[in-house]
Amino acid sequence: KQEVTQIPAALSVPEGENLVLNCSFTDSAIYNLQWFRQDPGKGLTSLLLIQSSQREQTSGRLNASLDKSSGRSTLYIAASQPGDSATYLCAVRPRNGTASKLTFGTGTRLQVTL
Amino acid sequence: DTGVSQDPRHKITKRGQNVTFRCDPISEHNRLYWYRQTLGQGPEFLTYFQNEAQLEKSRLLSDRFSAERPKGSFSTLEIQRTEQGDSAMYLCASSFPFRGAYNEQFFGPGTRLTVL
Numbered sequence: 001k002q003e004v005t006q007i008p009a010a011l012s013v014p015e016g017e018n019l020v021l022n023c024s025f026t027d028s029a030i031y032n033l034q035w036f037r038q039d040p041g042k043g044l045t046s047l048l049l050i051q052s053s054q055r056e057q058t059s060g061r062l063n064a065s066l067d068k069s070s071g072r073s074t075l076y077i078a079a080s081q082p083g084d085s086a087t088y089l090c091a092v093r094p095r096n097g098t099a100s101k102l103t104f105g106t107g108t109r110l111q112v113t114l
Numbered sequence: 115d116t117g118v119s120q121d122p123r124h125k126i127t128k129r130g131q132n133v134t135f136r137c138d139p140i141s142e143h144n145r146l147y148w149y150r151q152t153l154g155q156g157p158e159f160l161t162y163f164q165n166e167a168q169l170e171k172s173r174l175l176s177d178r179f180s181a182e183r184p185k186g187s188f189s190t191l192e193i194q195r196t197e198q199g200d201s202a203m204y205l206c207a208s209s210f211p212f213r214g215a216y217n218e219q220f221f222g223p224g225t226r227l228t229v230l
Contacts, residue, residue, distance in 0.1 A: 031217075032217075034219070036221075042223060042224070043120075043205060043222050044157070044207075044221040045221070046218060046219070046220060046221070089156055093217070100145060100162055100211075100217065101147065101159035101162060101170065101172075102147075102149075102159065104156030104157050106155055107156055
C-alpha cells in the first residue's frame with residue numbers, strides 16, 4: 001500500500017526566504033506526482049505535475065524535483081511572500097492498471113510572515 | 115470560469131438524515147473522482163468514473179455511500195443515514211487522460227459536510 005509522508009508538518013518563515021518542502025513515498029511504481037496548494041476551507045489548486053520520467057518541473061518561483069528511485073520529491077519556493085501562506089500537499093498516482101486515484105500526504109502548513 | 119464546480123458548498127445536517135452532493139466537471143473531461151478530506155489530513159480517494167462507468171471504489175465507500183454519473187457529465191454522491199464520522203470536506207476532481215499534462219486532476223472547491 002502506497003504511503004506518502006510530508007515533512008515538516010508546519011513551517012513558518014519570514015518573507016523573502018527560500019524554502020524547501022519535502023515529500024516521500026514508499027512505492028516507487030508511480031505514474032506521476034502532483035503538488036497542490038490548499039487555502040483554509042478551500043479546494044485544491046494544482047501547482048506542478050512531474051511525470052515519472054522527469055526530474056523536475058518549474059513554474060515561476062516554484063520548482064519541484066523528483067527522485068523516483070529513492071521515493072522523494074521536493075518543492076522549492078523562492079523568495080517567499082505572505083501570499084504563499086497555505087497548506088501544500090503532494091500526491092502520487094500509481095503506474096499500474098487502470099488505477100487513477102491519487103494518494104496524498106497530510107500536507108505542510110506554511111506561514112510566511114512579514 | 116469553466117473549472118470544476120460543486121454544490122452545495124456547505125451542508126449541515128442531523129445524524130440519520132440523507133444528503134446528496136453534486137459535482138460538475140470541466141466540460142470535456144471524461145474522468146471524475148470523489149475524495150474525502152477530514153481536518154488536518156490529506157484527501158482520501160473514494161471513487162472514480164470514466165464516462166458513466168464507475169471503475170473503482172475505495173473500501174472507505176461503505177454501503178451508505180452511493181455515487182452516480184448517469185450521463186457521463188455531472189456526478190452525485192449520496193450519503194444515507196449520516197453519522198457524525200461522515201463530517202468532512204468532500205472534494206470532486208476531473209481529468210482528461212489524452213490531453214495536457216498527463217491526466218492532471220483538477221479539483222473543485224469542495225462541499226463541507228457537518229453532521230450534528
